[in-house]
Structure formats: C-alpha cells, structure tokens
Amino acid sequence: MPRVGFFTDTSVCIGCKACEVACKEWNAVPTKGALELTGESFDNTSELSADSWRHVAFIEQQVQTPSENGPQEGVRWLMSSDVCKHCTHSACLDVCPTGSLFRTEFGTVVVQQDICNGCGYCVSACPYGVIAQREDDGRVFKCTMCYDRLKVGSEPACAQACPTQSIQFGDLDELRERAQTRVEELHAAGQDKARLYGESPDDGVGGAGAFFLLLDEPEVYGLPPDPIVTTRDLGAMWRRVGAAGAALLAGVAAAYLSDRG
Ligand code: SF4
Ligand code: SF4
DSSP, X not given: OOOEEEEEEGGGOOOOOHHHHHHHHHHTOXXXXXXXXXXXXXXXXXXXBTTBSSXXXXXXXXXXXXXXXSOEEEEEEEEEEEOXXXXXXOHHHHHOSSSOEEEOTXXXXXXXXXXXXXXXXXXXXXXXXXXXXXXXXXXXXXXXXXXXXXXXXXXXXXXXXXXXXXXXXXXXXXXXXXXXXXXXXXXHTTOTTOEEESOOTTSTTSOOSXXXXXXXXXXXXXXXXXXXXXXXXXXXXXHHHHHHHHHHHHHHHHXXXXXXX
C-alpha cells in the first residue's frame, strides 16, 4: 500500500480554522478553552496539544510594500495549519514501552488510547513537541491522520474541510512532486523565501509524512529548523553500556582470580 500524507501549502491558507473545527468534530476532541482568546493575535489555540490536533498559527510581520511613492512599511499575515508530522523515523514510537503507538498500513503513526499507560516518554522524545498528555489521566493524544476514515477510503476530515486546498492529502510521492512544482511557481512569482519543510527523506527524521510549503524560515512558524529523531543514538548508547558492563565484569573476575591465586 503506498504511503499517504499531507502537503500543507501555507501560501494559500486563509486562517479560517475549518481544519481545527473539522478535526474536533470528527474525532470528538474536547473543546474546553477553544473559544477563549489567548491575547496572542487571532490565535485562540496557541499550540498543538492533547486537545488540539491541528493548530493554525497566525504570524504578523512588518514588511516593505511597493507604492507609487516608493516602498512603504506594511503588514502581512502568515498562516499555517500545523499537525503531527507522522515521521518516517518516529521517536515517539521508538520509546513507547506498551506498543500503544504503532505504524499503520498507510505509513502513519497512531496512538491506541486503550493501552497507553500515561508514562509520557513519547512527549519528551518528539522533536516537534507534538504529542501531549491530558491532565486527567496522563494518556497521550495527537493526530491519527483520521485512521478510521483512511480505512474506509475517505480523506482526513481536516483536508476535506479546507476551502482553499491548503491542506492536500494523498500519495506522499505525488504530493512531493506537486509541492516541488508549487515552490518553483512561487519563486518565479518573486517569493524568494518560499521553501519546502519536511519533504526530504534525507532530513533528520527521514522525511515527514506531513510536510509544508513555508513562506519564511521555519523558526518564524515555531518549527525547529533542523529536527533530528531523538532516538538516533540509542543503539550506539546501548552498545557502549554493554561494552562498559562487560569490561567491569572482566575486571571483577580478574580481581577474584588473582586473590585466589
Ligand atoms: S511528530 Fe512527534 S508525535 Fe508525530 S510521529 Fe513524529 S515524533 Fe511522533
Ligand atoms: S488528519 Fe484527522 S486527526 Fe489529524 S488533524 Fe486532520 S482531522 Fe485531525
């Protein structure tokens, strides 16, 4: 089965939050606090959390805009709908001790709440700060890429609700080709800073299953510029621990034998 994913083209996001609403409605995600303003611009969600599996960031920037009298100070809004990256190398999945997190037949990463024990190891392992615990019992929640909908051949609720096709769902390889064409169009139109984020299989997480076209540096959107799977060195660490343990045992044995001799 081909791997599926999201290409989020932030250049056409209008900040309507239809994706956030559709996600909450389809997945019965609690709405507690969802209608309160944070005081941080028009953003009332603030960040991805156990109760916000999509988050539309609003970023206000001072920019120079052309006018008859030369460049003038102006303002532009960058909007971007963030989500779990469904990483190729998923640290959350690597550290889960119960098998609650698993890789689906679609290449996505899903949590099974009924066997999550609330240990929270995955929370500190995620290089994007995506997965989070609920306050009541500590179990973790995040985007499932609407696993139940994929299984019956439907697209995820957020992608279906997006009125501008900023959120595009489909075969990951096809999405990567589409994204490359789009970024070239934007460069030709003078958007020099347009770039793809998370699309490369050579990046620190082996490529994201949910990648983005951004109009500025990733940090501007609150995204890490060079994410690396946090379990990358785990194998080497255990090998060193094993070697140190073996050396210690050999030393103890040698001391014991020399005492007896
Ligand atoms: S973004 Fe975080 S929670 Fe999502 S698959 Fe990657 S490591 Fe796991
Ligand atoms: S894919 Fe489904 S679970 Fe994930 S953000 Fe979209 S609506 Fe929510």
